[in-house]
Amino acid sequence: MREFITVLFDDFETLDAFGPAEILGRLNEHFTLRFVSQTGGTITSSQNVPAVTEKISGIPAARYVLLIPGGFGVVNLVKNESFLHDLKLLAQSADYVLTVCTGSVLLSKTGLLQGRQATSNKRLFSWAVHESPGVLWVKKARWIKDGNIYSSSGVSAGMDMTLGFVGDLLGYGTAKQQSIEIEYDWKEDARWDPFSEIY
Numbered sequence: 001m002r003e004f005i006t007v008l009f010d011d012f013e014t015l016d017a018f019g020p021a022e023i024l025g026r027l028n029e030h031f032t033l034r035f036v037s038q039t040g041g042t043i044t045s046s047q048n049v050p051a052v053t054e055k056i057s058g059i060p061a062a063r064y065v066l067l068i069p070g071g072f073g074v075v076n077l078v079k080n081e082s083f084l085h086d087l088k089l090l091a092q093s094a095d096y097v098l099t100v101c102t103g104s105v106l107l108s109k110t111g112l113l114q115g116r117q118a119t120s121n122k123r124l125f126s127w128a129v130h131e132s133p134g135v136l137w138v139k140k141a142r143w144i145k146d147g148n149i150y151s152s153s154g155v156s157a158g159m160d161m162t163l164g165f166v167g168d169l170l171g172y173g174t175a176k177q178q179s180i181e182i183e184y185d186w187k188e189d190a191r192w193d194p195f196s197e198i199y
Helices: 014-026 081-092 103-108 122-131 157-170 172-181
Strands: 002-007 031-037 041-044 050-055 064-068 096-099 143-146 149-152
Touching: 002 014, 002 081, 014 031, 014 064, 014 157, 014 172, 031 041, 064 081, 064 103, 081 103, 096 103, 096 157, 103 122, 103 149, 143 157, 149 157, 157 172
Parallel strands: 002 031, 002 064, 031 050, 064 096, 096 149
Antiparallel strands: 041 050, 143 149
16 A cells, blocks of 8 residues: 655646546555645645645655646746755655656756656746756657656646556556546557647
């Protein structure tokens, strides 16, 4: 059993966080969900969805998967040294780290993506490259796996990546069954990315 910990911040993107939570939360024999933030308490998404969180500092160093969503709040957090310090400690102790959208930019500012492959939201891709040129950014990718770190493109791509992660960890059949049960058209090919050509 692993804990699935999602780190939230004001103005996170709702589907970035709750798309993967829907998938892994259904696999309750394998994962338990927890939501954390730097301060704890209620955190509100860009779409005004409130979420109750625990403080990051209260998370024990145990087996867990970390999810880092993106959203408008990332713009300020890339300069917030205190937040980035807490995020780095959380990511270093995780068995796996998953990022959605500009969540990969947040992770990159901790230094943990230096020299590793990653992707991000294609509309903001040039900003990701500018913020962290030492990352091996891959523009055409629905999601990327580099070691124990998974990163995905914009918003709904996080669900495709999460199903890919489930497939890697628990087997393709389990991932496919989840996609069927939630009636989701899973893009199984991590290289599928028409949005890289639009932006």
